């Protein structure tokens with residue numbers, strides 16, 4: 001099949017997949033993975049590696065990812081390179097058909113992995129043109145559909161794209177949070193209430209509020225010296241304090257931070273009052289900002305990639321970071337007791353803050369990488385060092 005430019009309305013011979021945007025633009029391609037249709041926000045991601053980590057990152061719930069790197073699928077899929085038990089992105093749009101995997105770690109091919117997890121893939125799309133479309137018009141709502149018979153009801157798909165309300169105002173953290181309390185230690189996920197210290201001795205205890213956390217955040221907290229208990233997004237202040245935290249971690253997660261206002265923000269406010277150290281990443285950063293009275297807004301196209309430069313305000317150092325966000329904290333809304341610590345060098349948007357009257361800080365980017373550079377691991381060490389300092393009042 002020839003590869004027409006995006007968008008193209010007439011269906012080429014052999015098309016088994018299609019992208020339908022809410023504005024009526026249509027792009028035909030070849031489906032892979034599961035059959036069916038999925039509706040969400042169509043965004044783009046510029047990372048050259050880590051498609052399995054990206055697809056399983058719960059922050060991508062409600063989104064369909066266009067990969068700008070053309071060869072997606074060439075290392076297959078394995079059970080280790082995941083950031084949650086299942087993929088959370090709804091589907092992927094890629095340039096080339098995924099090839100047979102060429103990697104000793106591959107346990108299956110991408111097509112089979114996507115099928116097994118009911119995620120839709122669309123190949124043969126001019127992803128550069130689609131990305132330009134997103135960059136100039138903002139991230140649109142759309143549908144990806146795959147049918148091996150090549151039968152599609154375009155009107156129904158367009159209706160589906162237009163009927164989806166969009167991510168603004170959408171609370172998804174409650175949907176993706178792990179429902180059971182659990183602990184994470186040494187790479188082992190244990191379900192159950194409370195922390196079984198085992199042989200971890202006197203490590204400071206972090207209670208992580210899971211709004212859709214990536215596994216690598218737990219790994220990094222443990223690597224930096226902490227032990228970690230994980231509680232659901234809707235855990236109450238009393239439930240959290242009953243675990244005797246030395247510090248609190250606010251995780252990344254999907255959806256509009258402002259839409260989590262009724263359960264997340266009041267608990268974070270109470271937690272700040274305890275004076276215990278608090279660290280937030282991405283959605284956690286946005287929620288900390290909301291808790292101190294700042295505002296968040298929807299970005300035009302968002303930041304999704306593994307090489308986003310960020311300036312550290314304190315010393316001017318540049319960190320190359322992993323990013324995945326479509327909302328941002330409005331700098332001008334930060335209260336007097338919140339200091340901006342990091343700034344995106346791509347568009348000048350806020351990328352970090354710290355409170356001047358509490359041991360609390362957060363970043364908009366992903367210091368745990370996965371995929372991406374590890375320049376910002378120091379933030380985990382800084383947090384764990386704070387726990388040592390404040391551990392006396394444990395409980």
Ligand SMILES: NC(=O)CC[C@H](N)C(=O)O
Pocket residue numbers: 059251252253254255256257281282283284324325326327328
């Ligand atoms: N990675 C994240 O935590 C994303 C936060 C939020 N859902 C956003 O898109 O901005």
